Amino acid sequence: MPESLVKPNIPPDSCDHIDRVIELSDKLVDEEDAEIRTGYGNIIKEEVELMRTINIQLRTASKFWHDKHKKK
Numbered sequence: 001m002p003e004s005l006v007k008p009n010i011p012p013d014s015c016d017h018i019d020r021v022i023e024l025s026d027k028l029v030d031e032e033d034a035e036i037r038t039g040y041g042n043i044i045k046e047e048v049e050l051m052r053t054i055n056i057q058l059r060t061a062s063k064f065w066h067d068k069h070k071k072k
Contacts, residue, residue, distance in 0.1 A: 008064050011057035017047045 021044050028040045 008061040009057070010061055011054045014051050014054045017051050017054075021047045021051075 024040045024044050024047075028037055028044070031037045031040065
Protein backbone atom coordinates (compact mmCIF):
# COMPACT_ATOMS: atom_id res chain seq x y z
CA MET A 1 0.00 0.00 0.00
CA PRO A 2 1.44 3.43 -0.89
CA GLU A 3 2.63 5.39 2.11
CA SER A 4 0.22 8.25 1.31
CA LEU A 5 -2.73 5.87 1.86
CA VAL A 6 -1.63 4.64 5.28
CA LYS A 7 -3.79 6.20 7.97
CA PRO A 8 -1.52 8.12 10.41
CA ASN A 9 -1.75 7.70 14.16
CA ILE A 10 -3.31 10.52 16.13
CA PRO A 11 -0.58 12.08 18.29
CA PRO A 12 -0.95 12.36 22.07
CA ASP A 13 -2.36 15.49 23.69
CA SER A 14 0.34 18.09 24.28
CA CYS A 15 -1.43 20.11 26.99
CA ASP A 16 0.30 18.27 29.85
CA HIS A 17 3.68 19.06 28.30
CA ILE A 18 2.76 22.72 27.90
CA ASP A 19 1.66 22.85 31.56
CA ARG A 20 4.95 21.21 32.58
CA VAL A 21 7.02 23.78 30.67
CA ILE A 22 5.08 26.63 32.29
CA GLU A 23 5.55 25.07 35.74
CA LEU A 24 9.28 24.58 35.22
CA SER A 25 9.83 28.03 33.77
CA ASP A 26 8.11 29.55 36.81
CA LYS A 27 10.43 27.58 39.11
CA LEU A 28 13.45 28.46 36.99
CA VAL A 29 12.96 32.17 37.58
CA ASP A 30 13.15 31.74 41.37
CA GLU A 31 15.91 29.10 41.50
CA GLU A 32 19.30 30.31 42.73
CA ASP A 33 21.23 27.02 42.36
CA ALA A 34 22.91 26.97 38.94
CA GLU A 35 22.90 23.17 38.75
CA ILE A 36 19.17 23.00 39.39
CA ARG A 37 18.57 25.81 36.85
CA THR A 38 20.52 23.81 34.28
CA GLY A 39 18.44 20.73 35.10
CA TYR A 40 15.20 22.66 34.69
CA GLY A 41 16.49 24.11 31.43
CA ASN A 42 17.31 20.65 30.08
CA ILE A 43 13.88 19.29 31.01
CA ILE A 44 12.21 22.30 29.37
CA LYS A 45 14.16 21.65 26.17
CA GLU A 46 13.13 17.97 26.20
CA GLU A 47 9.47 18.88 26.72
CA VAL A 48 9.56 21.45 23.91
CA GLU A 49 11.17 18.92 21.54
CA LEU A 50 8.44 16.44 22.42
CA MET A 51 5.81 19.09 21.64
CA ARG A 52 7.57 19.70 18.31
CA THR A 53 7.27 15.98 17.50
CA ILE A 54 3.59 15.96 18.47
CA ASN A 55 3.02 19.05 16.31
CA ILE A 56 4.68 17.39 13.30
CA GLN A 57 2.56 14.27 13.80
CA LEU A 58 -0.57 16.39 14.04
CA ARG A 59 0.26 18.26 10.82
CA THR A 60 0.93 14.95 9.05
CA ALA A 61 -2.40 13.50 10.20
CA SER A 62 -4.21 16.70 9.27
CA LYS A 63 -2.74 16.70 5.76
CA PHE A 64 -3.65 13.02 5.31
CA TRP A 65 -7.29 13.59 6.23
CA HIS A 66 -7.46 16.84 4.25
CA ASP A 67 -6.12 15.14 1.12
CA LYS A 68 -8.39 12.12 1.64
CA HIS A 69 -11.44 14.41 1.93
CA LYS A 70 -10.45 16.37 -1.22
CA LYS A 71 -10.42 13.13 -3.27
CA LYS A 72 -14.11 12.50 -2.54
